[in-house]
Amino acid sequence: MAITSANQLELLQTAEAVAREKMIDPGLVIEAMEESLARAAKSRYGSEMDIRVKIDRKTGRATFTRVRTVVEDDLLENYQAEMTVQQARQYMDDPKVGDVFAEEVPPVDMGRIAAQSAKQVILQKVREAERERQYEEFKDRAGTIINGVVKREEYGNVIVDVGAGEAVLRRNEKIGRESYRPGDRIRVFIKDVRREPRGPQIFLSRTAPEFMAALFKMEVPEIYDGIIEIKAVARDPGSRAKIAVISYDNSIDPVGACVGMRGSRVQAVVNELQGEKIDIIPWSEDMPTFLVNALQPAEVTKVVLDEEAGKIEVVVPEEQLSLAIGRRGQNVRLASQLTGLDIDIMTEEEESKRRQAEFEERTKLFMETLDLDEFFAQLLVSEGFTNLEEVAYVEQDELLVIDGVDEGTAQELQARARDYLEEQNRKALEAARELGAEDSLIEFDGLTPQMIEALAKDGVKTLEDFATCADWELAGGWTTENGERKKDDGILEPFDVSLEEAQHLVMTARILLGWVDPADLASDEDADDEDTEETGA
Numbered sequence: 001m002a003i004t005s006a007n008q009l010e011l012l013q014t015a016e017a018v019a020r021e022k023m024i025d026p027g028l029v030i031e032a033m034e035e036s037l038a039r040a041a042k043s044r045y046g047s048e049m050d051i052r053v054k055i056d057r058k059t060g061r062a063t064f065t066r067v068r069t070v071v072e073d074d075l076l077e078n079y080q081a082e083m084t085v086q087q088a089r090q091y092m093d094d095p096k097v098g099d100v101f102a103e104e105v106p107p108v109d110m111g112r113i114a115a116q117s118a119k120q121v122i123l124q125k126v127r128e129a130e131r132e133r134q135y136e137e138f139k140d141r142a143g144t145i146i147n148g149v150v151k152r153e154e155y156g157n158v159i160v161d162v163g164a165g166e167a168v169l170r171r172n173e174k175i176g177r178e179s180y181r182p183g184d185r186i187r188v189f190i191k192d193v194r195r196e197p198r199g200p201q202i203f204l205s206r207t208a209p210e211f212m213a214a215l216f217k218m219e220v221p222e223i224y225d226g227i228i229e230i231k232a233v234a235r236d237p238g239s240r241a242k243i244a245v246i247s248y249d250n251s252i253d254p255v256g257a258c259v260g261m262r263g264s265r266v267q268a269v270v271n272e273l274q275g276e277k278i279d280i281i282p283w284s285e286d287m288p289t290f291l292v293n294a295l296q297p298a299e300v301t302k303v304v305l306d307e308e309a310g311k312i313e314v315v316v317p318e319e320q321l322s323l324a325i326g327r328r329g330q331n332v333r334l335a336s337q338l339t340g341l342d343i344d345i346m347t348e349e350e351e352s353k354r355r356q357a358e359f360e361e362r363t364k365l366f367m368e369t370l371d372l373d374e375f376f377a378q379l380l381v382s383e384g385f386t387n388l389e390e391v392a393y394v395e396q397d398e399l400l401v402i403d404g405v406d407e408g409t410a411q412e413l414q415a416r417a418r419d420y421l422e423e424q425n426r427k428a429l430e431a432a433r434e435l436g437a438e439d440s441l442i443e444f445d446g447l448t449p450q451m452i453e454a455l456a457k458d459g460v461k462t463l464e465d466f467a468t469c470a471d472w473e474l475a476g477g478w479t480t481e482n483g484e485r486k487k488d489d490g491i492l493e494p495f496d497v498s499l500e501e502a503q504h505l506v507m508t509a510r511i512l513l514g515w516v517d518p519a520d521l522a523s524d525e526d527a528d529d530e531d532t533e534e535t536g537a
Helices: 005-022 026-045 112-138 209-219 254-259 261-272 287-294 318-325 327-339 348-370 374-382 388-393 396-400 407-434 449-457 463-467 471-475 499-512 518-536
Strands: 050-055 062-070 100-105 145-154 157-161 166-169 185-194 201-205 228-236 240-247 277-282 302-306 311-316 342-347 477-481 484-488
Touching: 026 050, 026 062, 112 185, 145 166, 145 209, 157 185, 166 185, 185 209, 209 228, 209 240, 209 261, 228 254, 228 327, 240 254, 240 287, 240 327, 254 261, 254 277, 261 277, 277 287, 287 302, 287 311, 287 327, 311 318, 311 348, 318 327, 318 342, 327 342, 342 348, 348 374, 348 388, 348 407, 388 407, 396 407, 407 449, 463 499, 471 499
Parallel strands: 166 201, 240 277, 311 342
Antiparallel strands: 050 062, 062 100, 145 157, 145 185, 157 166, 185 201, 228 240, 302 311, 477 484
């Protein structure tokens, strides 16, 4: 096929038709044609030649041009696409290195193989342009709801026509045992849009918590207007969900607004989610209060929060235990997802037994260490004393409020407690030295003898060893693996050393060793403060 006047306009018409069908710029199609014609010309004239093709956007005329670049004599490698300054003087006036000489060459006759190759180049370029257009269209739509039409199902994954391309609803993103047939209309959440070697991939979801939040935003005008905010969502897709809301207008009840007149608003969301039951609860800044709401419909007697460990203990009446836990642990699991805390549920009887065990343990401690009878030890525990340090170093007035304790008795109690603690400290230091603990660690301010012994048992025997420790190695912490929080035990965790205290101790050791300059530390803190102020502003 030769590019003659008979088919010049046909090129433009073809480009327009392809561009219109694929919804891309006609210029991109023409560029693909130019590249394909140039490739065909190279196969005719020689692959080493630099052949370029330009198609006139008005007439459709294709111009074939051979281009040669002027290079220095010692850099001449390709005689077909390069020439020296001396050679260039035959064609140009005063040529310089880097100049380009172009001359028109006759159009080529495209044989069957060349025409097929040209077609493949055009198709590839059009496909790339189509993928780029699709990515640009959807990259900013992640996090929104879209309506599509089911095209087919592949290995459990649903391929959805979203208008300007195809998207994938994976089987683990479908609700329960949902099944679709080609032609079914489907409402989905755009979870992610990614560039991949085979083109942009649009990943859809119907199980994402954000999908439920977006549905409520569509059904509840107050959420769309920002008067009500969805603070958290937890879902067991297709079965049950909990959604926490807060109102910024005191005259509007957030729960009532989301439920709607006779449940019309929440029912619309429930129908879309295949009958998924939804608990709408009020959000609270006070975490224990929020948790009580999250565990509805169960009634909660008491809540004990451990913020550092990210755990919370909930006490419920015996008859409410199964309701609080829910079928297969569903209720407590959703409440845990909603609050971001590990929840330990116990009955009033279990909590009473635990408290009794703690009372007996502390009573025994005071009886053995202070040589007290059971009644007197119980008095100390009842007044809130939990360890010997509190007895030894508390203000004497706090001991005098105990029935039967006068000044002399208080002094004797404190003396016994201090003597016992000093003896324990002496034994701990001896044990630490036997384990190899050096003076640099023993004399470091902030560590008790028992802490030094624990460190030495773990192989931390010098100040240098201590300075290389991470804060979580000392204080312990929590890590999340496969969605489950796991406890990391710390060397000094039995001594109630917090993460902040561990950070301070390690940094102090590094400063003493000269590893860290306090001036640099201060400048970093100032920079952090400035960043915080800018963020706040």
